Amino acid sequence: MSLLAEVSGNVTAIGYGLAAIGPGIGVGIIFGQGVQAIARQPEAYGLIRQNMLLGFVLTEALALIGLVAPFIFQAI
Amino acid sequence: MSEEKRRPEDDGRDFANAAWSIPSYLLSGMVFYGGAGWLLDRWLDTSAFFPIGVVLGTVLAVYLVYRKHGR
Amino acid sequence: MIALTLLADPDQFKAPTPDELFQLPPIIAGVDWFTKPVLLAILSSIIVLGFLWAAFSNPKIVPRGVQNVAEFGYMFVRDQVARPFLGKDADRFMGLLLSMFFVIWVWNMMGVVPVAQFPVASHIAFPIVLAVSVYVLKLYLGFKTQGVGGYFKNMMFPPGLPKFIYVLLAPIEFLSNMIIAPFTHAVRLFANMFAGHMLIAFFSMVGFWFLFEQLSPLGAPIGVLGVLMTIIMTGFELFIMFLQAFLFAMLAAMYIGNSLHPEH
Numbered sequence: 086m087s088l089l090a091e092v093s094g095n096v097t098a099i100g101y102g103l104a105a106i107g108p109g110i111g112v113g114i115i116f117g118q119g120v121q122a123i124a125r126q127p128e129a130y131g132l133i134r135q136n137m138l139l140g141f142v143l144t145e146a147l148a149l150i151g152l153v154a155p156f157i158f159q160a161i
Numbered sequence: 162m163s164e165e166k167r168r169p170e171d172d173g174r175d176f177a178n179a180a181w182s183i184p185s186y187l188l189s190g191m192v193f194y195g196g197a198g199w200l201l202d203r204w205l206d207t208s209a210f211f212p213i214g215v216v217l218g219t220v221l222a223v224y225l226v227y228r229k230h231g232r
Numbered sequence: 233m234i235a236l237t238l239l240a241d242p243d244q245f246k247a248p249t250p251d252e253l254f255q256l257p258p259i260i261a262g263v264d265w266f267t268k269p270v271l272l273a274i275l276s277s278i279i280v281l282g283f284l285w286a287a288f289s290n291p292k293i294v295p296r297g298v299q300n301v302a303e304f305g306y307m308f309v310r311d312q313v314a315r316p317f318l319g320k321d322a323d324r325f326m327g328l329l330l331s332m333f334f335v336i337w338v339w340n341m342m343g344v345v346p347v348a349q350f351p352v353a354s355h356i357a358f359p360i361v362l363a364v365s366v367y368v369l370k371l372y373l374g375f376k377t378q379g380v381g382g383y384f385k386n387m388m389f390p391p392g393l394p395k396f397i398y399v400l401l402a403p404i405e406f407l408s409n410m411i412i413a414p415f416t417h418a419v420r421l422f423a424n425m426f427a428g429h430m431l432i433a434f435f436s437m438v439g440f441w442f443l444f445e446q447l448s449p450l451g452a453p454i455g456v457l458g459v460l461m462t463i464i465m466t467g468f469e470l471f472i473m474f475l476q477a478f479l480f481a482m483l484a485a486m487y488i489g490n491s492l493h494p495e496h
Contacts, residue, residue, distance in 0.1 A: 130172065135231050138179050142187070142226045146219050149187050153195065157212045174316050178486060182408065185416055189407035218404070225401045228393055 097155035104151025111144040179230045190222030191215050245441050248433045254354065254426075273352045276338040280331065309333050313481045317489035325488060328369075332362065333481040336421065340473035343429055344466055351473070354425040356418065359480075363418035366484045374491035386494040417483050424476050428469045435462040 119137035123130055198214025201207070256268045287302030295303050309330050314322035336353065343351030353359050374383040387409050388402040435458050442448075442455030 134172075134176055138176075138183070138230045139227065141180065142183055142223050145184055146187055146223055149184070149191060150215075150219065153191055153215050157215060174489070177316070177482075178490065181483065181486065182413070185408045185412040186404060188416070189412045190404045192412070193403050193407050221400055222404055224397075225404055228397075229390055 100155060101151055104154065105148055108144050108148035108151070111147075112141060115140045115144060179226075183226055186226055187219060187222045190218035190225070192218070194218030194221065245438075245446075248430070248437050250426075250430065253429065253433055256350075268348075268350055269352050269355045269358070272342045272348055272350060273339065273358060275348075276335060276342060276352060279338055280334045284331070284334070305334065306330060309481065313478070313485050317482070317485040318492065319489075321489075321492055325485065329481050329485055332484060333477050336362070336480050337474060337477035340425060340477060341470075343425065343432070343473065344470060351425040351429050353421050353476075354429050356422040359418040359421040362480070363414050366417070366487060367414040370487045370491045373488060374494075377492055378494060383491075383494075413487070417480070417487075420483075421476050421480050424472055428465075428472055431465050432462060432469060435459075435465055 115137060119133055119140075122133045126133070194217045195211060195215040198210035198212070198217075201210040201214075258264050258267055259271060260266055283298070284302060287299045291299060306326070310322060310326060313333070314326055314329050318325055339352035339358065341351075342348045343354075371383075378386060384406075388405045389398055390405070393401065438458030439455050439462055440458075442451040442458065447455075
């Protein structure tokens, strides 16, 4: 059977690419909805801002865990 | 900066500051505690401290951002 | 099935590798440092110098021609970059921020100029030089306004945390501000330009290969798709090029502003 496609190079890069999809969508949703919320209710700015930042931290942490995950699995 | 002199631009500046510094906080938490764990692993010839350090660093960085910006 | 094997066969179509895209030979044989990015960087500085010289060497009250265009750029940098982060100190740093913004923009635009076609910032040395100079300026201003001890104290020990937590969090603050922040400052610009150049090169390679080198009924639609994607990606890159120049100048203003007015 002939090979249909072959992957060469570093496979962890593909893993990080896949791992970055979710946080990318998440950060987009957080800031998009946050800006919309501020536009609708400017007086609630402080509260919205705080929750936007918290959501952003938690989502970004996932993206960065994806970045270091290959190193972790190499160590184990 | 005193409270009565705060202008609306200051809020935007603080927000940009916070949002741009978050990735570097998370990265440095991972690098510092993950690096410490990695060194421990090399020293004690184990393999558990590096993942633990990475997760601990992430948690501490999230906590730092929460205390600084989440109020 | 046949079209797929045609795509996957390594002897048929090879995607451009970073090596052949970015390891360019010297223009003059023997002078190793003088490669295409260096030439383009010098050219961009001359373009920016000439542009700003033509605009502001003999300014008129009622701006005309090139002065009009340059004033538009000046207004943009002042209102979007300098004033929000520097406040009343904005005018002192306009020279730095304006030239930085324009030079990076022209560097990046070299990626779509027909003959040049190489974004200078996709060699990491160029962003690193700018990021390091901003970093040195940031440290100098911080030491000048807050003192050496005060600068590190404000940076590493933000008020309002329980005492024992400082031991755990101070290293994170230090590493984040002193090493990771300037690193990401440079890498953000570099990585965007690098990836954008790779993307455009890949899609134009697909178009060239399937339409000119190996024209076949099955390959032609893929070639057309490649050309279409090249056009779309070039438009997208034009936007990214502007955005990254703006972000680099904005982050520089942010670091300088944080050194000048520490948060209390």
